[in-house]
Amino acid sequence: xxxxxxxxxxxxxEHLLGLLHGMIRVRRFEEKCAELYxxxxxxxxxxxYIGEEAIAAGVMQALAPADAVVTTYRExxxxxxxxxxxxxxxxxxxxxxxxxxHGRGGSMHLFDAATRFYGGNAIVGxxxxxxxxxxxxxxxxxxxxxxxxxFGEGAVAEGEFHECxxxxxxxxxxxxxxxENNLYAMGTRLERSESQPDIHxxxxxxxxxxxxVDGMDVVAVEAATRRVCAAIRGGGGPALLxxxxxxxxxxxxxxxxxxxxxxxxEDWKHRDPIDRLASWMRETxxxxxxxxxxxxxxxxxxxxxxxGFAESGRWEPVAELARDVYAGxxxx
Amino acid sequence: xxxxxxxITYRDAVREAIREALxxxxxxxxxxxxxxxxxxxxxxxxxxxxxxxPERIRDTPLSESAFVGAGIxxxxxxxxxxxxxMTVNFSLLxxxxxxxxxxxxxxxxxxxxxVPVVIRMxxxxxxxxxxxxxxxxxxxxxxxxxxxxxxxxxxxxxxxMLVAALADPNPVLIFEHVMLYNRSxxxxxxxxxxxxxxxxxxxxxxxxxxxxxxxxxxxxxAAESLAKDGVEAEVIDLRVLRPLDADxxxxxxxxxxxxxxxxxxxxxxxxxxxISARIMEGAxxxxxxxxxRVCSAEVPIPYPHHLEEAALPQPEAIIAAAKAxxxx
Numbered sequence: 001x002x003x004x005x006x007x008x009x010x011x012x013x014e015h016l017l018g019l020l021h022g023m024i025r026v027r028r029f030e031e032k033c034a035e036l037y038x039x040x041x042x043x044x045x046x047x048x049y050i051g052e053e054a055i056a057a058g059v060m061q062a063l064a065p066a067d068a069v070v071t072t073y074r075e076x077x078x079x080x081x082x083x084x085x086x087x088x089x090x091x092x093x094x095x096x097x098x099x100x101x102h103g104r105g106g107s108m109h110l111f112d113a114a115t116r117f118y119g120g121n122a123i124v125g126x127x128x129x130x131x132x133x134x135x136x137x138x139x140x141x142x143x144x145x146x147x148x149x150x151f152g153e154g155a156v157a158e159g160e161f162h163e164c165x166x167x168x169x170x171x172x173x174x175x176x177x178x179x180e181n182n183l184y185a186m187g188t189r190l191e192r193s194e195s196q197p198d199i200h201x202x203x204x205x206x207x208x209x210x211x212x213v214d215g216m217d218v219v220a221v222e223a224a225t226r227r228v229c230a231a232i233r234g235g236g237g238p239a240l241l242x243x244x245x246x247x248x249x250x251x252x253x254x255x256x257x258x259x260x261x262x263x264x265x266e267d268w269k270h271r272d273p274i275d276r277l278a279s280w281m282r283e284t285x286x287x288x289x290x291x292x293x294x295x296x297x298x299x300x301x302x303x304x305x306x307x308g309f310a311e312s313g314r315w316e317p318v319a320e321l322a323r324d325v326y327a328g329x330x331x332x
Numbered sequence: 333x334x335x336x337x338x339x340i341t342y343r344d345a346v347r348e349a350i351r352e353a354l355x356x357x358x359x360x361x362x363x364x365x366x367x368x369x370x371x372x373x374x375x376x377x378x379x380x381x382x383x384x385x386p387e388r389i390r391d392t393p394l395s396e397s398a399f400v401g402a403g404i405x406x407x408x409x410x411x412x413x414x415x416x417x418m419t420v421n422f423s424l425l426x427x428x429x430x431x432x433x434x435x436x437x438x439x440x441x442x443x444x445x446x447v448p449v450v451i452r453m454x455x456x457x458x459x460x461x462x463x464x465x466x467x468x469x470x471x472x473x474x475x476x477x478x479x480x481x482x483x484x485x486x487x488x489x490x491x492x493m494l495v496a497a498l499a500d501p502n503p504v505l506i507f508e509h510v511m512l513y514n515r516s517x518x519x520x521x522x523x524x525x526x527x528x529x530x531x532x533x534x535x536x537x538x539x540x541x542x543x544x545x546x547x548x549x550x551x552x553x554a555a556e557s558l559a560k561d562g563v564e565a566e567v568i569d570l571r572v573l574r575p576l577d578a579d580x581x582x583x584x585x586x587x588x589x590x591x592x593x594x595x596x597x598x599x600x601x602x603x604x605x606x607i608s609a610r611i612m613e614g615a616x617x618x619x620x621x622x623x624x625r626v627c628s629a630e631v632p633i634p635y636p637h638h639l640e641e642a643a644l645p646q647p648e649a650i651i652a653a654a655k656a657x658x659x660x
Contacts, residue, residue, distance in 0.1 A: 068409065101441050101444075102441075102442020109440045109441075111440065111442065111445060112444070113441075113445060118405075118408060118445065121432075121433070126433060129398045129399075129400070129402050129404070130401055130402075130408065132398060132402040133402035133413075134405040134408060134409040135405075136402055136406045137406040137408070137411045140387065140406070141359070141409075159395075160398060163393070163397055164395075167395060323443065324442065326480075326575075327438070327500075
């Protein structure tokens, strides 16, 4: 059996260090992106994943290379955790031709065929139908992959959420719906937009098995994902995980955060998924101070290299502007 | 093949095309509202469920965005889906998936992913279905880079354009005019046909009549009448609205020096407007008269027969517009 198909996480020191490394790597990457944004190296809309790292890091543990991933415009963390080249992701932030989407997509549209990463979708809810279709293709071709679909709690207000949960269950498709509930759809708090703010209850109304997970606890996320993925792979149809989380930073780089209190942000920062795993590992004696130092040094070196890669990348020639609008057309 | 010796309808031709595609490739499947047990809103898919089963003739919930998006996702996953939407008006519920996903993913992913989905839908007026079932919005889709938009008008195109659409690695939208489904005749060829060029349906030297889809036969009727009055009209069937075969239009206009565009879409911001602009850009100095247009009246299509007919392009108006270019 593939390691990713195992029902329970193996909480060895090595595995826990891997989770910690994965989260620190995303955190540091995002911090670097914020810095590069200030320097105007990165432009456009950019949405940081800081605070939510445990979800991508935990979920990806349970996915196999043959699975498909569909995600949102807050997807740097998903891409890195999925194994998309960090160099290519950073080059994409810059819009360079070496980027994972050839520079065409930018921060909100990371794509990577090698890891079956079907994109950051910047229309809220727009990725869900794609995931249903990818799962349908798996089923019709008798492959055993699943389609994992990340979306925020804001997507729950979209018709596509309801249409897709219904259709995925009706057709018993292998879709893992992962709702990253960070409480705010841009500036609109969940209770201000949903008559029923318990998202897993909505899923259950479509007969889709659903559970709530502490999205600040990477081990809990991994354990829940392994459990539901085993059921999905066993032919149980779709499932939904509602991961309760919080973004520590603004919605995007243009958000003065008038809609939430500093106290609330500080309160959630006490639940920081990285600190939380590190504290727990320290308490159980599997984490040494030198481990964190080593991880940080390694991650910093990797990110420095990625920035160098992006800096030295090339701008796509304007002559190639029309390439890939249609198959085989527009090449100079 | 036997098709070319028996009389069939446009509806039969589309069904035969779908059946052939399903037989030829196990990755082809059809999904949409009531395509299975009901047999299709316009009876196009009648009988296919019995032959191919519910996995490949897939009835969907009334969730246009989900099932059109699922078609796009399935295409990304290696399938060759044919998605049927009952009418173009309903496709507006799936506009996000068609415009934001199907049309963009190849380009936005730097060419890594392709979306070989075929989306068929009925279009057009004439059945007294009023203002939410009768519009001709294919021109909207023709505005979108990344999509191909085809409008089979003849039996041969109804029968053979689908296989070309399925072979195409790009998303292809097929618009079937509701008034064509009952037209019948004998197929004049065994195919294949392309999905990139316009065709001269009637040669002539005096004026070019450019049209597509449901207005092709009205335009041919008009040309027949014009011939009785000594005017030889050349009728061009665009067949494909995107990419547009402007060269075929320009070649004809350079010969006739006059053009009238017949389009069931509304005049403002329409396919007819685009064709007119292309003629201005490419053949202005060769024109002997301003380009004429015959389009639908700028009203939501009404229910009563006489008002619906008054709203649509009719042969009399086409004849008058053609004669106007000749100073008549």
